[in-house]
Amino acid sequence: MHRLITVALAVALGLGAGSQAAVPFYDTYQLQCRANFGAAFNLPAGSFFTSSTPAINNAGQVAVNLVNVNVPGNPPGVWFGQGGTGQVKFVAADSNATIGSISLNHLGRAVFPQNFTSPNGVYFYDAPSDTSGLLTTQPIGASSFGTPIVNDLGQVGYRVSFLGSNAWVSFAGAPPVAFHAVEAALDAASPYSFLFTPSFNNSRQIAGKVRLGAAGQTGENRPDQIRIINPDGTFTIIAHDRDSDPNSLFLSFDNSVALTDNGWVAFNANLFPAGRGVFFSNGVETRTIAVNTAGIVSTIESFGPAASASGLVAFRAFENNTALRAIWIGDGTTLRRVVREHDIVPTDLGPARIDQHDASPVFGGSITINRYGDVAFNAALTPPDNNQIEWGSGIFVALARTPGDVDCDGDVDFDDIDAFVAALSGPAAYAAQYPDCRWLNADCDGDGDVDFDDIDPFVALIGS
Structure with missing residues (x-):
């Protein structure tokens, strides 16, 4: 079955498809630590x-x-x-x-x-x-x-x-x-x-x-x-x-x-x-x-x-x-x-807003990124509905989601086909072959899952 899917994808793409750098999407933010005068995190x-x-x-x-x-x-x-x-x-x-x-x-x-x-x-x-x-x-x-x-x-x-x-x-x-x-x-x-x-x-x-x-x-x-x-x-x-x-x-x-x-x-x-x-x-x-x-x-x-x-x-x-x-x-x-400022992010205190009690900058310092496009940043936090209460500052990682870059090499090309086929078998089978990559990079239609509905969007991404 895997071989048939791989061949079908290659035929669908044709021989002239090139590769493209993939700029990620971001919708998952992971708190690493939070500083505060009172209760802090990590x-x-x-x-x-x-x-x-x-x-x-x-x-x-x-x-x-x-x-x-x-x-x-x-x-x-x-x-x-x-x-x-x-x-x-x-x-x-x-x-x-x-x-x-x-x-x-x-x-x-x-x-x-x-x-x-x-x-x-x-x-x-x-x-x-x-x-x-x-x-x-x-x-x-x-x-x-x-x-x-x-x-x-x-x-x-x-x-x-x-x-x-x-x-x-x-x-x-x-x-x-x-x-x-x-x-x-x-x-x-x-x-x-x-x-x-x-x-x-x-x-x-x-x-x-x-x-x-x-x-x-x-x-x-x-x-x-x-x-x-x-x-x-x-x-x-x-x-x-x-x-x-x-x-x-x-x-x-x-x-x-x-x-x-x-x-x-x-x-x-x-x-x-x-x-x-x-x-x-x-x-x-x-x-x-x-x-x-x-x-x-x-x-x-x-x-x-x-x-x-x-x-x-x-x-x-x-x-x-x-x-x-x-x-x-x-x-x-x-x-x-x-x-962005005013975005809601998860914290140990529950949902928090990136905000300040006044016009001070909400981000501290600069940012860094890794090969996958994950971004580490420093942000001030308040409750979602009251920016006059300070929840301190958090160090976050914005986790990159790069549809189509299933082998995590930074672009979308023919090399992603085998990884995409592995992802169709489920997260466990995919992780066994690509332990440093993200299964949801194969979620090319953005529905939160990886299935046969992702094949056509994957072909479109890899062939563009």
Whole structure:
């Protein structure tokens, strides 16, 4: 029977069908933890993550840095969990310490910077071994550490400061680090007067916004570029602003970017002569994900976007017709809303509304995504019918539903046929063959089940 269905599908599709990137739908939101002064969820009451950006990996594990853990001294810490459960896994020994943005690789290792302590450095939590500690204080002489990102090889790329002058470096487990770029104040031969927040990938590349000039030439009139820089200092220019290239469409760039494993960079930019947008580029091709001069988004917020190698880019922006804050995802062709201010989401207290008691932002920090398009985000919560009662803030995962991408490789093509046939046998049989995928991705007619009624919609998706 399975063979007959597979053959029938192949015949129905013909030989000329291509593949397409699939932008997911979102209707399932999973609470990971909730912070509040009173009763909290998966967190000690009185512990907070405030404006922290949660990290998510392909296994659906989530980590977030805590501003404080409600233990004596209120030191900062790290929360780690998966599937709606989790706990604090790291507490700083020094109450004066700060823990910055966290990253998480697909093997369950989280890294984060710890400063104003002894020693300052990059620290880690490793889920498989349930261990944590200091990873590195390299390079020698560094005074502070920022935005470390760990790849699946265990390499870490980050920005270090030498008493106010910065470098982009990567660490591969043992000294010395590789210096990808340094500011001119550290090396007069460097073309960079300032290095902004970096991103890092599995190819040991660092991407980010760079400002060109000699030491001290850091004004907004200096040329800015977005570059991917290798460990030996060689680079690819992804985009220029108009100070770098007077013919550029980009007036200026936001400070944070997202680098994918296949060498694409997502970034926010102000446009000439007006407008603002989110873009995705490899230096040869540039895709427009969204602009605020047309379409469904208006103000694009100044938080760095997130991106995946499958071509999905997520970002924060206001919805045009409601003036409400929202999180969006797109691929340059399709743009969809992930979640919006005033949406109702499930919590340990029952249904809650993403809301604030005043006009404060309802989302904290930025967002991250995994290969499946799941989006981790931080949102303020109230009861559904009374936003003057605060239920604290929650870390959520918006679970992607991608009809037709039944093998979970990020697109819809002939490779999905066998997986679709397996899904017709039921969730157990499907899970045995595709344990890391979602059975309901085969629900191509959107009725909440997978059956023969999904065949025609699946053929339409795969053949489009």
